[in-house]
Amino acid sequence: MTTDTTQDEKYIRRAVELATANVTTKAGGPFGCVIVKDGTVLAEGENRVTGTSDPTAHAEIVAIRRACGRLGTHQLDGAVLYSSTLPCPMCLAAIYWARPERVVYACTAEDAAAAGFDDALIYDELAKPMAQRQIPMSQLLRDEGLASFELWKRSLERVHY
Amino acid sequence: MTTDTTQDEKYIRRAVELATANVTTKAGGPFGCVIVKDGTVLAEGENRVTGTSDPTAHAEIVAIRRACGRLGTHQLDGAVLYSSTLPCPMCLAAIYWARPERVVYACTAEDAAAAGFDDALIYDELAKPMAQRQIPMSQLLRDEGLASFELWKRSLERVHY
Numbered sequence: 001m002t003t004d005t006t007q008d009e010k011y012i013r014r015a016v017e018l019a020t021a022n023v024t025t026k027a028g029g030p031f032g033c034v035i036v037k038d039g040t041v042l043a044e045g046e047n048r049v050t051g052t053s054d055p056t057a058h059a060e061i062v063a064i065r066r067a068c069g070r071l072g073t074h075q076l077d078g079a080v081l082y083s084s085t086l087p088c089p090m091c092l093a094a095i096y097w098a099r100p101e102r103v104v105y106a107c108t109a110e111d112a113a114a115a116g117f118d119d120a121l122i123y124d125e126l127a128k129p130m131a132q133r134q135i136p137m138s139q140l141l142r143d144e145g146l147a148s149f150e151l152w153k154r155s156l157e158r159v160h161y
Numbered sequence: 162m163t164t165d166t167t168q169d170e171k172y173i174r175r176a177v178e179l180a181t182a183n184v185t186t187k188a189g190g191p192f193g194c195v196i197v198k199d200g201t202v203l204a205e206g207e208n209r210v211t212g213t214s215d216p217t218a219h220a221e222i223v224a225i226r227r228a229c230g231r232l233g234t235h236q237l238d239g240a241v242l243y244s245s246t247l248p249c250p251m252c253l254a255a256i257y258w259a260r261p262e263r264v265v266y267a268c269t270a271e272d273a274a275a276a277g278f279d280d281a282l283i284y285d286e287l288a289k290p291m292a293q294r295q296i297p298m299s300q301l302l303r304d305e306g307l308a309s310f311e312l313w314k315r316s317l318e319r320v321h322y
Contacts, residue, residue, distance in 0.1 A: 012301045019309035023316055030309040055235040055258040056222050065215050074216040084306050086298075089287060090258060093251030095296060096283045097216040102297040106306025115310040122257045126250060126287060135256060137247075137264040140173045145245050145267025148180035148191040149276040155184055 008104050011036055011082040014044070016106055018059070019084035022046045030084070030115065033059035035067040035100065037079040043067035059083065060091035064098050076100040085112050088119040089126050169265050172197055172243040175205070177267055179220070180245035183207045191245070191276065194220035196228040196261065198240040204228035220244065221252035225259050237261040246273050249280040250287050 011034045018032025028047035035042045045063025049055055060083050068074050079100040081087075085107040087095060095103060113120040125133050172195045179193025189208035196203045206224025210216055221244050229235050240261040242248075246268040248256060256264060274281040286294050 008299075008301055013305065016302070016306045016309055019306070020312055023309060023312045026316075030313040032309075049235050049258075053229050053233050053235050054226050055229060055237075056217065056226055056255050061217050065217055068214050068216060072214050074210050074214050076216075084309060086300075088254060088258075090251050090254030092287060093249060093254065093283050094217050096279070096286060097210075097249075097251060100296070102299070104299050104301050106300065106302050107310065108300075108303070111303070111307060111310055115313050118257070122254050125257060126253060135261070135264060137266065138169075139247075139267065139269075140169055140265050141177070141267050142269070142272070144174065145177045145180070146272060148177055148184060148193075148245060149268065149272055151181055151184045152191040152276055155187075 007036075007039075008080075008082070011041075011080070012084075012104055012106055014041075015059075015082045015084040018044055018046050022059075027051050028057075029117070031059040032084045033063040034082040035063050035076065035079050036082065037067075037076070042070055042076075042079060056090065058088065058091050060087050061094055064094055068098065074098065080104065085109075086119070088112075088117075089122050168197075168200075169241075169243070172202075172241070173245075173265055173267055175202075176220075176243045176245040179205055179207050183220075188212050189218075190278070192220040193245045194224040195243040196224050196237065196240050197243065198228075198237070203231055203237075203240060217251065219249065219252050221248050222255055225255055229259065235259065241265065246270075247280070249273075249278075250283050 015032040019030045031047040033045040043063045043066035045059040047059045048057035076098045081100045083105045086105045109119040176193040176195045180191045192208040194206040204224045204227035206220040208220045209218035237259045242261045242264045244266045247266045270280040
């Protein structure tokens, strides 16, 4: 067993511990996340959807916001994100925006679905052409919208991300 | 022109206005969002990624969090979400978790990509099999992770979402 695997096991166990504790304390759903960089835990997160009336408060989002807040940057270069369950599409895309080095997870989207969570449904929906999705999406006034991008491209002081 | 279209144009123009103002004030990227229910604006949101060191602070996420906070629930039944650009995968999945009635947008993912934003890349990545994605993801200790879900399923006081 390599040191990496030992470390990975330690932190994924902590993510699962947070998930279990969240159910015990009735704070939210059974999901936990730990973000580690250079052997230091940058942040932990637990699901807080119902407790805070925030559908975006998944464990990974909570942990990413805390870790970035601590680092004072919107990027997580070189960090490893440990999640008790495969990140849902929202969290997976958030991971792409934050760009940690890699992700380790324990349970699957199917495991979450079996417990009543819609992760698998949303993965399916995102894979469909827009016209076939359950929530209708329509386009309007693109020409007017493009003006914001034109202004952005001309802005010399923009901070890219 | 139906009243709906008039209303849709009014609110998508407001979303674009927020996007443009965000560039002018240098507060963040060129993205704005308005959430409306029963003819009332529940919340507005602007991109705050760089300003708050929060990679999840896209206009739609900011608006969803504000709207849900105002309603005191993690669901947006019957609401319409207006975004200056097609929601990125993170925001689209957040929309599925919040479940508004429909979405209206102005610019496309390609428009965002042309201005330097990775929306299109992330859409491509999510469509790939996990093993082919840029950020490596590995599974570990699923059996231990399942214990959290078992506890959740046995919990009588859980709040489903």
